[in-house]
Amino acid sequence: MFLRNAWYVVAWDRDVARTLLPLTVLGDRIVLYRTTRGTPVALEDACVHRKLPLSLGRLVDDEVECGYHGLVYDFSGRCTRIPGAKHVPGIAKVRSYPAVSRYGLVWVWMGDPTQADPASIFEVEHWDDPAWGRNSGGSMTVACNYLFITDNLLDPSHVAWIHRTSFGNEACAEEPIQTVSLHNGVVASRWMRDVDVAPFYAPMVSFKGRCDRLQHYEVRYPSHAIIKAVFVPAGEGARQADGQHPQAMIMDSYNFMTPVNENQTIYFWFQLRNFSVNDEDLSKAMDDGVRAAFAEDRVVLEAVNEGFRNKVTPNLDLAIDRAPLTFRKKLAQLIAAENPT
Numbered sequence: 454m455f456l457r458n459a460w461y462v463v464a465w466d467r468d469v470a471r472t473l474l475p476l477t478v479l480g481d482r483i484v485l486y487r488t489t490r491g492t493p494v495a496l497e498d499a500c501v502h503r504k505l506p507l508s509l510g511r512l513v514d515d516e517v518e519c520g521y522h523g524l525v526y527d528f529s530g531r532c533t534r535i536p537g538a539k540h541v542p543g544i545a546k547v548r549s550y551p552a553v554s555r556y557g558l559v560w561v562w563m564g565d566p567t568q569a570d571p572a573s574i575f576e577v578e579h580w581d582d583p584a585w586g587r588n589s590g591g592s593m594t595v596a597c598n599y600l601f602i603t604d605n606l607l608d609p610s611h612v613a614w615i616h617r618t619s620f621g622n623e624a625c626a627e628e629p630i631q632t633v634s635l636h637n638g639v640v641a642s643r644w645m646r647d648v649d650v651a652p653f654y655a656p657m658v659s660f661k662g663r664c665d666r667l668q669h670y671e672v673r674y675p676s677h678a679i680i681k682a683v684f685v686p687a688g689e690g691a692r693q694a695d696g697q698h699p700q701a702m703i704m705d706s707y708n709f710m711t712p713v714n715e716n717q718t719i720y721f722w723f724q725l726r727n728f729s730v731n732d733e734d735l736s737k738a739m740d741d742g743v744r745a746a747f748a749e750d751r752v753v754l755e756a757v758n759e760g761f762r763n764k765v766t767p768n769l770d771l772a773i774d775r776a777p778l779t780f781r782k783k784l785a786q787l788i789a790a791e792n793p794t
């Protein structure tokens with residue numbers, strides 16, 4: 454089950470052009486294209502006649518022509534032409550999904566169109582801030598249920614084991630995690646005091662020696678996350694909590710997960726940083742490093758998905774699962790509210 458009344462990222466803006474792009478989102482087959490004016494359009498990918506995917510047809514100006522008998526649909530999903538027929542019946546219509554380009558991504562509203570408000574799209578702080586740098590980001594398909602990824606992104610401790618050569622080190626193994634439930638999501642966070650800088654970040658910090666490090670893992674409903682990493686010289690973490698420390702190195706990692714179906718998820722990400730703003734080599738290194746680290750997650754998450762599908766004894770939840778379980782419980786309530794029995 455999925456939350457329908459929500460925006461989901463379905464593609465990079467750069468990948469949506471004057472072609473018909475087939476996608477599956479929350480189990481729905483969708484065709485995505487861009488109008489001549491640049492607006493993204495998302496339609497049900499099935500002709501009303503013989504249910505041939507419209508993505509097998511062709512784009513004619515701003516309309517889609519079915520590849521079987523030439524029925525034509527406009528951006529609202531309304532059929533505007535049936536070759537050989539004197540008139541087009543009013544019921545000749547495919548579903549249209551509200552679609553918006555923002556932050557270099559295309560977002561599609563999967564629920565009741567009358568509730569679609571672009572103002573509710575996840576806000577990316579500092580997106581257009583010249584004092585912050587940005588890497589181009591990436592995406593990958595992960596063969597797991599999306600909730601195993603939200604689990605992962607509410608679990609700061611996993612970096613100690615999955616990412617021991619990049620995001621994590623031994624310091625990340627034991628420090629307790631605070632969980633806070635918000636109206637729109639859950640935060641799992643902790644400050645680690647007087648620890649080594651983990652390998653991925655070590656070349657980036659502007660100070661020498663050990664650090665205080667904040668891990669702020671925040672996932673909002675249904676499946677969008679900001680992971681904030683803050684590094685300051687050891688002993689200075691309390692000052693950074695006020696946002697004051699001049700040497701603070703901050704990396705905001707945005708993570709948007711879109712379920713394809715119950716066992717497959719498309720994962721989109723990019724990072725913003727408050728240092729080396731115009732350093733293209735660093736942006737490239739971050740893209741490469743993050744992709745390699747997320748590939749480490751993918752191996753584990755896909756195996757966990759299989760483990761849960763084939764389990765013969767119950768799984769045991771631990772104290773570190775508090776944030777993921779809080780998130781799952783509230784999201785399940787939101788989904789249930791959309792599906793009254």
Ligand SMILES: [Fe+2]
Nearest residue numbers: 605615616750
């Ligand atoms: Fe990870």
